[in-house]
Amino acid sequence: xxxxxxxxxxxxxxxxxxxxxxxxxxxxxxxxxxxxxxxxxxxxxxxxxxxxxxxxxxxxxxxxxxxxxxxxxxxxxxxxxxxxxxxxxxxxxxxxxxxxxxxxxxxxxxxxxxxxxxxxxxxxxxxxxxxxxxxxxxxxxxxxxxxxxxxxxxxxxxxxxxxxxxxxxxxxxxxxxxxxxxxxxxxxxxxxxxxxxxxxxxxxxxxxxxxxxxxxxxxxxxxxxxxxxxxxxxxxxxxxxxxxxxxxxxxxxxxxxxxxxxxxxxxxxxxxxxxxxxxxxxxxxxxxxxxxxxxxxxxxxxxxxxxxxxxxxxxxxxxxxxxxxxxxxxxxxxxxxxxxxxxxxxxxxxxxxxxxxxxxxxxxxxxxxxxxxxxxxxxxxxxxxxxxxxxxxxxxxxxxxxxxxxxxxxxxxxxxxxxxxxxxxxxxxxxxxxxxxxxxxxxxxxxxxxxxxxxxxxxxxxxxxxxxxxxxxxxxxxxxxxxxxxxxxxxxxxxxxxxxxxxxxxxxxxxxxxxxxxxxxxxxxxxxxxxxxxxxx
Numbered sequence: 001x002x003x004x005x006x007x008x009x010x011x012x013x014x015x016x017x018x019x020x021x022x023x024x025x026x027x028x029x030x031x032x033x034x035x036x037x038x039x040x041x042x043x044x045x046x047x048x049x050x051x052x053x054x055x056x057x058x059x060x061x062x063x064x065x066x067x068x069x070x071x072x073x074x075x076x077x078x079x080x081x082x083x084x085x086x087x088x089x090x091x092x093x094x095x096x097x098x099x100x101x102x103x104x105x106x107x108x109x110x111x112x113x114x115x116x117x118x119x120x121x122x123x124x125x126x127x128x129x130x131x132x133x134x135x136x137x138x139x140x141x142x143x144x145x146x147x148x149x150x151x152x153x154x155x156x157x158x159x160x161x162x163x164x165x166x167x168x169x170x171x172x173x174x175x176x177x178x179x180x181x182x183x184x185x186x187x188x189x190x191x192x193x194x195x196x197x198x199x200x201x202x203x204x205x206x207x208x209x210x211x212x213x214x215x216x217x218x219x220x221x222x223x224x225x226x227x228x229x230x231x232x233x234x235x236x237x238x239x240x241x242x243x244x245x246x247x248x249x250x251x252x253x254x255x256x257x258x259x260x261x262x263x264x265x266x267x268x269x270x271x272x273x274x275x276x277x278x279x280x281x282x283x284x285x286x287x288x289x290x291x292x293x294x295x296x297x298x299x300x301x302x303x304x305x306x307x308x309x310x311x312x313x314x315x316x317x318x319x320x321x322x323x324x325x326x327x328x329x330x331x332x333x334x335x336x337x338x339x340x341x342x343x344x345x346x347x348x349x350x351x352x353x354x355x356x357x358x359x360x361x362x363x364x365x366x367x368x369x370x371x372x373x374x375x376x377x378x379x380x381x382x383x384x385x386x387x388x389x390x391x392x393x394x395x396x397x398x399x400x401x402x403x404x405x406x407x408x409x410x411x412x413x414x415x416x417x418x419x420x421x422x423x424x425x426x427x428x429x430x431x432x433x434x435x436x437x438x439x440x441x442x443x444x445x446x447x448x449x450x451x452x453x454x455x456x457x458x459x460x461x462x463x464x465x466x467x468x469x470x471x472x473x474x475x476x477x478x479x480x481x482x483x484x485x486x487x488x489x490x491x492x493x494x495x496x497x498x499x500x501x502x503x504x505x506x507x508x509x510x511x512x513x514x515x516x517x518x519x520x521x522x523x524x525x526x527x528x529x530x531x532x533x534x535x536x537x
Contacts (some may be wrong), residue, residue: 003084014046044514046233060144076265100178123185125174125213128252131296131336135420138184139212139390140166142458143414145176145189149424153409158182158189166418168251168335169209174418181207181217195231197222206247207258218245225256228283249294257300264300273315278305296337303331306340322356323382324348334376335421342384349374359393361385368392370472372417375431377423387412387472392426399429404473405491412457412493412506413472435519437475438486440526441508447483450531451498452476455487457512459496467498492519497530506532 010321013034035045129135136149138156140163145156163178164293174184181192181204197219197328198204206218217224221244223234238244250256256267264275298313307323308331326343333339337352347359347366359365359382368386376381380395390401390410402410407430437455441448456471468474475495497508508530519525 004148011312019413020202048418049357067344067411077364108122117420122171123183123190123213125211128170128211129168129421130171131334131421133421134425135423137377137383137417137419137423138166138478139410139414140164140176140416141410141414143412145174145184146409148427150426153407154452155409156189158184162414166416167207167209168418168420169211169215170211170250171213172211173209175206175207176416177204177210180204181215183209189284192226193231195222195224195226195233197220197224197233198224201249205245207246208248208249211252214250216248216250218248218258220244221239223248247292248457249292251294251298254451255298256292257292259300259302264292264302264311264315268314271314275311275315275318277309277318281426288414288517293331293333295333296335300340301331301333303328303387305343318369322348322350324358331374332373334378335376338376338378338380340374340382342371344370347371347374347382347384349376349393354380357392361386365394367403368399373414375419377421379420379422380421381419383419383423385417387413390414392415400426401429402427403430403491405432405434432491433492433521435492435521436486436488436524437490437495437519438484438524439497440483440531441479441485441497442458442529442531444531444533448501449483449498451479452506453485453487453497455490455495456498457493457495459498460506463505463508465481466500467507486524490519492521494503497527499532501532 006229013035017252026251041128046493070206077388089334091226099269122304135497136147136177139146139148140160142162143160145163145166147154147156160176160182161179161227161477163176163182165177167175169175169183176182176184176189181481182189183192192215195217198217204217206220208216208291210216215224215226217226221236221241225232225235236243241260243262248258249436250257254271256265258265262277264277267273292300292311294300300311302309302322303312305327306320307319307328310319310321322341324341324343326346328341328343331339334352339348340349342348345361347361347368348356349359350356361368361384362369366384368384368388368391370387371384372387373385382393384391384393389406391402404410404413441451441453453476454466454468454475456473457466458471459467460470463465463469473491475487475490477485477501479485481526496510498505499508500506509527
């Protein structure tokens with residue numbers, strides 16, 4: 001405990017005794033010695049969960065001289081003035097408290113409280129990218145991340161799962177958010193240890209990696225801080241917050257931004273404030289649809305139902321800077337302040353200090369269909385992930401495209417893109433390369449005759465109608481009288497197989513990129529016999 005207090009420059013320690021029925025004089029010496037040692041480090045101790053029997057035991061020791069409260073919540077409220085300072089890691093804030101007794105007993109909670117287990121191999125921060133300098137581009141798929149640099153497209157080692165957001169952190173490293181949070185160490189993708197809240201709820205809505213190597217997260221009503229060794233969690237409701245949190249951002253100067261669906265909260269130096277989005281537009285009250293982003297000029301950008309809003313630095317004036325003709329569902333910023341956003345059939349971009357530009361999808365200005373993600377770089381380009389490949393728009397009227405199946409490393413649909421600085425030099429546009437896939441389907445020893453077969457890169461284990469229902473690209477075939485099937489003109493990649501048997505869809509085979517399925521141009525990949533009997537037992 002003491003090394004953790006000293007390493008994290010803690011100023012408050014809450015010892016929660018809830019669940020202890022009694023504490024004699026001997027038992028009181030342990031907490032008393034810890035409290036005294038913490039005091040020598042400049043850490044103030046607050047006791048919580050004190051009942052009548054505990055009070056008798058504490059009174060016989062010098063613990064009776066410590067600050068006390070009946071509950072953890074009471075202890076928090078007693079030092080609530082420090083909350084806004086703790087969130088930027090300053091030395092006069094709250095930084096740790098004891099979770100509820102049932103959470104303490106969980107193995108996961110114990111694991112994150114051992115500094116030595118993780119700190120030894122946790123990656124150190126890198127110099128942050130400088131605006132305008134070339135860098136790599138990273139492209140996320142559901143189960144992997146690919147880097148594009150001078151060496152071409154390279155799949156990064158390490159398993160990731162359901163990644164939907166990439167970010168270049170303030171520590172200069174690549175971060176990937178999906179069902180978990182991962183960081184690229186320079187050798188492989190590594191998962192961040194789960195916080196106690198994530199272990200219970202399994203949801204991270206936003207995160208920020210600081211130049212000093214700390215990671216801040218928002219999870220429902222909680223704010224988490226990872227210092228490279230230990231998680232510290234803060235319950236937003238304990239200090240009066242009643243809204244779910246969307247995101248958090250800590251900039252290089254230590255300024256803090258917390259966003260929810262109703263408010264933007266700031267902490268800058270000794271000043272702090274809150275912007276109520278509901279008062280901006282009385283007719284159409286603004287509500288964030290995604291986590292807001294902080295630009296290099298310290299202004300805040302976020303999306304609402306009507307377009308893009310800007311909040312001046314420090315919680316100043318709120319203005320609507322862009323109202324497109326279609327709804328926007330993604331927003332990204334470059335290191336030089338350039339902005340990109342995408343809608344169902346449009347991509348929008350504005351270079352820092354410039355004017356807005358619109359690109360039409362679906363064969364208008366580029367071939368992408370249903371853009372999913374748009375990320376700007378410092379060269380004035382916008383990188384777009386669509387359901388049928390990746391396009392890079394600009395500078396000017398230039399368009400570079402890699403359709404699905406044209407890059408072997410991009411064996412699945414790209415879900416997110418992050419670009420470092422000005423990004424890399426681009427390989428030339430490529431055409432789709434296809435092959436054939438065939439196999440045989442049986443139910444027990446009997447061939448499946450006249451059954452519909454569907455292939456996709458992302459099979460769902462739990463589905464409503466069919467396993468490929470969430471895939472943006474699917475390929476179909478039908479079994480013959482011997483249960484054999486073949487699907488032609490399939491872009492190179494990795495695919496799972498599903499089949500409809502007696503009106504019900506079954507999964508015949510899962511596959512993962514670079515696993516056991518390797519397609520080659522203009523050749524037939526043989527899946528072999530696939531039996532769906534286990535799904536019918």
